Amino acid sequence: MARKTSKPAAKGKPRPTRTPITKTKATAKGDGPVPVVGLGASAGGLQAYGAFLDAVPADCGAAFVLVHHVDPDHKSLMADLLAKHTAMPVVLAQDQSQVQADHVYVIPPNKYLEIKKGMLHLSDPTDRRGTRLPIDLFLRSLAMDLGQNAIGVILSGTGSDGSAAIREIKEQSGIVLVQEPTEAQHDGMPRNAIATGAVDYVVPVAKMPEIITNYIRHPFIQNGVAKKVLGENAKDSLEEIIAVLKAHSPINFELYKDGTLLRRIERRMALRHMENSGDYLALLKDSAEEARSLCADILISVTSFFRDKDAFDYLEKNVIEGLVKSHDAGHPVRIWVPGCATGEEAYSLAMLVIEKISTLRKDVKVQLFASWPERS
Incomplete structure (x- = not known):
């Protein structure tokens, strides 16, 4: 099991209170997977992580995994420092530990971290210093393991670690949030992530927890691939949605598989907090921006060398x-x-x-x- 860090009591300073976003507690339905939020940061990450945990409800129903660039030769105090910002347990990730909802896991120094079947796996880095990309590695594993239950977050930092992997999160129907660059202490990682075109939200850190909590409470997540979200008239709605998209893209989406289109539509409905296909169709007709966003989701540019x-x-x-x-x-x-x-x-x-x-x-x-x- 993961080792829980000590939480020294703050003298004379009460723990910050949090207003619940909604009254319903979000948890994985039945034996379904726990949604996992992977947060990547580098320089300026401690402040960003603290602000995030200050705002996130302690019972939101997701697990949080923090991957950052840390000196491999020094003991990390990150878990102890962040424990003061949340009522959730904050632990250093240990090998073969199963993630639990409403827990925070921090990558240890000089380790790579991945997730497989909901279990954290640690390994020794094989790349030389300066070429290590621990955020990309974890987020890729998160995308493959959890699909629509994967939430990627890019915070303050220099360089582009994480930018390659967020495309894969979006391809697997997860969502990606990036810290507003003007708010970040170092805007390199946020700006590089935004440049990929695979980002769903660019917002201040304090607004991220509400977006994430609303997302994981949507039937698209609570029911896995929500087959009933589009209602009994799913096929009719799909045809009408494709007809709307024709005005915004030269691509003939009629040739796409229905399953692929429905997953992308359901994902956009989750991002818009909608559960009825008729309501979403009305939004598409009224909002050219949303129609373009759906086209971009369907055409997500995910690739790699010798990928297939x-x-x-x-x-x-x-x-x-x-x-x-x-x-x-x-x-x-x-x-x-x-x-x-x-x-x-x-x-x-x-x-x-x-x-x-x-x-x-x-x-x-x-x-x-x-x-x-x-x-x-």
Whole structure:
């Protein structure tokens, strides 16, 4: 079990009181997973963490995991310092410990932290100092483990740690919040996160707990993938929603799988605190901003090098060799990647083709085109 840090009583200073956001306590329904909030910070993180815990209700029903950049050679006092800001237990994360609702877990010095099946796992860093990205590592594991129950938060700090992983949280239907850069002591991490286009809220730290609490109390979270959120007329609502989106995007969403579209619609409804598809349809008709946000959610640009291993293995073994062999020096191999996102897939294909050209000793050039739908 995780070790609970001592909580020295503050002399002459009463613990700050908190006004509950709603009267209903949020907890994971039945044996469902506990929503987990992963908070990443670097320079200026202690103040941001303290402000967050000052505002969060002690019975909101989520677990909180704090991942920050810390000197690996010194004992961390972060857990003890933050325990003064909340009535929740604040503990240093230990290996093989199961997360519990209304608990706060802090990454220990000189460790990597991941979550798998709701359990925290510690490991020794293998990267040299200066290249370690513990926030990205944890948030990626959070996205894969908890899906829509994953909430990513980026706070004060320098650099871009966390920015790569928040796309994956959004892809898995979780939500991402970022501290207002003008409020942060160091705005590098917030601004880099915002630049990804995968952020749902940019707000002062004190406003984050209310957003998170309302989100985890929505049926989309309480019932897992809320199949009944859209009501009996889900199919009719879906068709009408697609019709509205046609006015805001050149993409034909009729070709998308219904399941994919419904998950994205339900996610936007959760962010808007709506449970009725008719109400959400009316909002889309009245709000061009919300329609664009839904389009952006559906087109979320999540990618990585050789991301779909089976697909790239098939291309390498069954397509690229024949393609290279069939081209002479005067006829370049031309490839188009129509959905390139941030480019990793295009570069992955280029590497495979260049390696095959070298292996076959062919004097062939490569022309690779990559495009992505322009967003409003």
